[in-house]
Amino acid sequence: MNNDIEKVKQAKKSFDHILDSKKYADIIKDDGHLSLLLSLVEDSKYDRILDIGTGNGYLAFPLAEKFPTASVCGIDITETIIGKNNQSVKERGISNLIFKDFDGLKYPFDDESFDLIVTRYAFHHFPNIENAICQMNKLLVSGGRVLISDPLKNEEDDGGIIDSLMQVKQDGHIQFYSLNELDELFMSNGFVKGNQIITSMKFPFAQQPEYINIYNGISDQDRDLYQITNENGVVWVNHINVGNTIFVKI
Numbered sequence: 001m002n003n004d005i006e007k008v009k010q011a012k013k014s015f016d017h018i019l020d021s022k023k024y025a026d027i028i029k030d031d032g033h034l035s036l037l038l039s040l041v042e043d044s045k046y047d048r049i050l051d052i053g054t055g056n057g058y059l060a061f062p063l064a065e066k067f068p069t070a071s072v073c074g075i076d077i078t079e080t081i082i083g084k085n086n087q088s089v090k091e092r093g094i095s096n097l098i099f100k101d102f103d104g105l106k107y108p109f110d111d112e113s114f115d116l117i118v119t120r121y122a123f124h125h126f127p128n129i130e131n132a133i134c135q136m137n138k139l140l141v142s143g144g145r146v147l148i149s150d151p152l153k154n155e156e157d158d159g160g161i162i163d164s165l166m167q168v169k170q171d172g173h174i175q176f177y178s179l180n181e182l183d184e185l186f187m188s189n190g191f192v193k194g195n196q197i198i199t200s201m202k203f204p205f206a207q208q209p210e211y212i213n214i215y216n217g218i219s220d221q222d223r224d225l226y227q228i229t230n231e232n233g234v235v236w237v238n239h240i241n242v243g244n245t246i247f248v249k250i
């Protein structure tokens with residue numbers, strides 16, 4: 001539990017500085033990916049939607065627009081961005097969207113409060129993942145859905161290569177899950193699998209010796225799992241799959 005609190009603190013410290021910047025907004029912006037996520041959930045109507053780890057509301061704002069009769073709530077551990085998002089809601093006169101901060105561990109809602117939960121690029125930050133999934137299950141009405149969009153660990157990455165690189169940043173990264181791990185986590189906690197679309201992404205790490213040390217310490221075979229390269233002192237992950245998966249509460 002203490003370790004969970006420490007991880008949330010680490011994430012909060014790291015995201016507090018960057019979430020509101022234009023540079024960060026440009027990094028997480030991906031119009032194609034956003035359209036894909038919206039299309040994955042468009043075959044149904046919703047009354048109440050929750051976006052966990054909403055950040056600057058990149059997904060929450062379009063969800064509120066796409067489902068005008070639903071009430072949408074975005075939650076995050078970072079109070080400053082929540083305040084700014086709510087200010088923007090007010091300025092834009094949006095009536096069905098609200099943002100709230102929370103402690104990163106206990107979702108502050110009653111059981112059966114939502115019929116859709118989404119989370120984009122935040123799932124790998126959730127401490128105690130089984131507990132998070134159990135809570136999501138309780139928050140949903142029967143037949144409610146979760147859409148998880150997050151990078152996937154390669155099934156052959158036994159040594160946790162991608163996680164060791166990600167953890168250098170000290171931004172509260174817990175771990176990426178492989179497709180099989182993700183299925184197992186949800187299917188053993190009261191969900192069945194719905195539609196899934198795999199996308200991919202590439203990204204560089206900061207120019208730091210820690211990344212180069214890890215790069216130098218792994219085999220060519222391991223580098224190939226994510227096409228990891230060293231471009232003049234900058235370590236790149238050139239291909240990591242992203243799982244965009246719907247799970248349905250039984």
Ligand SMILES: C[S@@+](CC[C@H](N)C(=O)[O-])C[C@H]1O[C@@H](n2cnc3c(N)ncnc32)[C@H](O)[C@@H]1O
Binds near residue numbers: 008028053054120
């Ligand atoms: C990479 S950003 C993604 C933000 C947004 N979902 C998007 O797609 O742009 C990760 C987000 O997860 C949030 N986060 C970190 N730890 C969290 C936790 N334990 N619970 C909920 N959100 C968390 C961060 O504050 C940050 O806003």
